[in-house]
Amino acid sequence: MFELPRERARRLADLLGWASIGLGVPQVSTPRSFDRAIGVVPDREARAWTFLVGLRELGAAASILVIEQPHPVRSVWGRVAGDAMDLTLLARSWRSRRESPGRLGAAIGAVVVIGAIDTYTAVQLQRSARGDGEEGGKMKVKAAITVDRPREEVYSYWRQLENLPSFMDHLQSVSALGDRRSRWKVNAPAGRSVEWEAETTEERPGELIAWRSVPGSDVGTRGAVRFQDAPGGRGTEVHVELEYDAPGGSVGAIVAKLFGEEPHQQVRDDLRRFKQVIETGEVVRSEASPEGASARRLLKQRPAEPLRVPVGAGAGHNGNERS
Amino acid sequence: MRATVWSGRNTVQVENVPDPTIMNSQDAIVRISSTAICGSDLHLYDGYVPTMKKGDILGHEFMGEVVDTGPSVERLSVGDRVVVPFPIACGKCWSCRHELYSVCENSNPNAALAEKMWGHSPAGIYGYSHMLGGYAGGQAEYARVPFADVGPIKIDHDIPDEKVLFLADILPTGYMAAELCDLRGGEVVAVWGAGPVGQFAIASARLLGAERVIAIDRFPYRLRMARDGAGATDVLNYEEHPDVVETLNELTGGRGPDACIDAVGMEAHHGHAPIYAYDRIKQAARLETERPFALRQAIMACRNGGTVSVIGAYGGFMDKFPIGSFMNRSLTLKTGQCHVHRYMRPLLERIIDGQIDPSFIVTHEMDLGEAPRGYETFKHKQDECVKVVLKP
Secondary structure, rough: OOOOHHHHHHHHHHHHHHHHHHHHHHHOOOOOHHHHHHHHHHOHHHHHHHHHHHHHHHHHHHHHHOOOOOHHHHHHHHHHHHHHHHHHHHHHHHHOOOOOOOHHHHHHHHHHHHHHHHHHHHHHHHHHHHOOOOOOOOOEEEEEEEOOOOOHHHHEEEEEHHHHHOOOEEHHHHEEEEOHHHHHEEHHHHOOOEEEEEEEEEEEEOOOEEEEEOOOOOEEEEEEEEEOHHHHHHHHHEEEEEEEOOHHHHHHHHHHHHHHHOOHHHHHHHHHHHHHHHHHOOOOOOOOOOOOHHHHHOOOOOOOOOOOOOOOOHHHOOOOOOO | OOEEEEEEOOEEEEEOHHHHHHHHOOOOOEEEEEEOHHHHHHHHHOOOOOOOOOOOOOEHHHHEEEEEEOEEEEEEEOOOOOEEOOOOOOOOOOHHHOOOHHHHOOOOOHHHHHHHHHHHOOOEEEEEEEEEOOOOOEOOOOOEEOOOOOOEEEOOOOOOOOOOHHHOHHHHHHHHHHHHHOOOOOOOEEEEEHHHHHHHHHHHHHOOOOOOOEEEOOOHHHHHHHHHHOOOOOOOOOOOOOHHHHHHHHHOOOOOOOEEOOOOOEEOOOOOOOOHHHHHHHHHHOOOOEEEEHHHHHHHHOOOHHHHEEEEOOOOOOOOOOOHHHOOOOOOOOOOOOOHHHHHHHHHHHHHOOOOOHHHHHHHHHHHHHHHHHHHHHOHHHHHOOOEEEOO
């Protein structure tokens, strides 16, 4: 079965934790035999170092298997640092107290391989930790904006589901199905699209709308938008919280891509457009960002010069003839 | 159409680009009759403002005739003659409703870039980097003007361009610099930088009641203009008097000026001091973005309890901010990109009344096609250059 990188990284981390115990115990209890086994002359200094390395290994094990569960990113990076230390010690031993070049060479090779695994695991863990909320396995995003309009008006605009695509960058359409259900369709790369059905789980007029995808959907998502009066009569604060399940499979990969490297940025951009639509009547465009605020466009800006093909309000508009 | 595009550090070219079209329903298209090179354009030209891209059309001081309007434009019609304010403002958000137009909350589609650099985003500006919107600028034959009902001010046909063009930026900017000083009459104001904005800051400080205005620069022709054109009572050439703070003390009976205006900004020049070399090297190595020599001096020179008004453009981070002097001596620091919309009508009235004639700063008029020469002449202060106006 296909295994998610996140799960693989965690399993690897656990394995590394047990490996730390496997090395640490003999290093601490019988440093002399351990040194012999790796081809090092077990003089006083070598034994002392081995003992210390053993303590470090036991500490790493405790840290990975118990203390920093379930996401032992720092502990595994600690192991990477430990590998570097071990390589230094072994290199010194090669020069001054080499007993068996074969065994010592094998030990150095082993540390290099373990170091590579440690680094890979640490990177994978770190990647899967980024974008995660409190619990692993979910992407959580929060963002807020203040709209200079009364709460009822701001709420009503959001409440009309067909309004959402006017400011949500990826959203192709939302249609109400009745009985608190709705169908969501988002654009995906390469002209594809992803759809799911959602149900409204809570609704307090003028205050809150919460929703989640119905069980069995391709995309597992929950979200809520809260509306509250901004202090000093400054309109309405709009607070959005979104959560996506750790995506798996091809649909999940598309959703992950949609959400991108900076999910927070995308939600903020959608809120910016929401504010523009309510306050000024439309999404504000520039020559460099003709679609308006968009995290994707930020990375691939056009030069600030007019477009060859009219967009937005100008498309189909009959302007006066100019030179 | 022809347009002045940025094509890398110290390079602009006049190129053929597509004509602008309506992109938002509140847009207007303006056929440009006059457009100027601003001192802040030199920061872009020199490559000190991040997020510029090759092909960007420069220019944010322009005026002309409306030739097309989007479906939602109500106040302007084809044929109207308008001056366009440089900050793009929606007129609807909280900031616009409080006349803080240059920090409009809706006009920068690239707000996320500005937030990374500055925490929050100000308004979009024509031809002034992608961080500030990525809008095509106005050193061109035509420009698209968003929120056309909010910004542009209509001008009668009998006033020449040169008298009203500077309502777009530098006249209100200089005026705001003086207004930030909270003048009540009888003050001594020192102005660092006798460029176009400095000249208008000097004239405005006089207009708002300052008894003495001291212009500080190193170019005799600019100091001459400050005295004869703008109305400075004293001039200080810092190449002749390198200890500016001490000289200002002498000029003010040891008090220091009541208000200090920094009309220089991020690329300040200083003749000899080692601190100049320090800032120059750090700026070139991109370790700090500013050479804030004028600002440091303005803070040190200001009288106890006085006001420092920063109107010169800054972009990022400065070193060696004299926070001790600033804090212990009860100074007030005021600043901002000019909220041009606020000042256009009252200043237009002063122009019509003959209280101000801003055209005294124009030293060069060129065809748009000569923009590259205009940038070089202005940057290197050749030929006693103060202000270049381009005619498309």
